[in-house]
Amino acid sequence: MDLKFVDPNTFIIQFVLLLIIIWVLNKFIFKPYLAYLDEWEDKHKKLEDDYNNIDGLIKKAEEEKEEILLKAKERWKELVLEAEWVARQKKENLILEAEREASNIIETSKTDIEREKLDMLNSIKSKVVDLALKLNSKLFEKEKVSRDYLEKNIDSI
Helix, strand or coil: CCCCCCCHHHHHHHHHHHHHHHHHHHHHHHHHHHHHHHHHHHHHHHHHHHHHCHHHHHHHHHHHHHHHHHHHHHHHHHHHHHHHHHHHHHHHHHHHHHHHHHHHHHHHHHHHHHHHHHHHHHHHHHHHHHHHHHHHHHHHCCCCCCHHHHHHHHHHC
């Protein structure tokens, strides 16, 4: 009687199948599961560390808050200075423009006044000539002085 508990061919096939099953389990189940467990453990440790260091985190957050507030105040000061500078520039531009307009108005007014002065002077000269001719004709009953003579010599009178 030949009692063989293990047939060598069956043993080799079963051994190869066992290796393939172990390799598949390792590749697709054990390694991802172990990676997941490691990741979960890291997160858990980080949460535990954060919980233990909550005072330090609060202090760090306060420091960051103060730093942000200081930067905001500095930026605010810069913006205020920039706004003041822009306002000053606009004010100076408005003043220059107003001065230019005032200068133009003054020049225009001077020329208008000069023209009106000449018009009035010419009008007065004309009226003086007419008056002189009327006076001459009434005093001397003849027109000894002609209009041309009076108009030419009115400036020297």
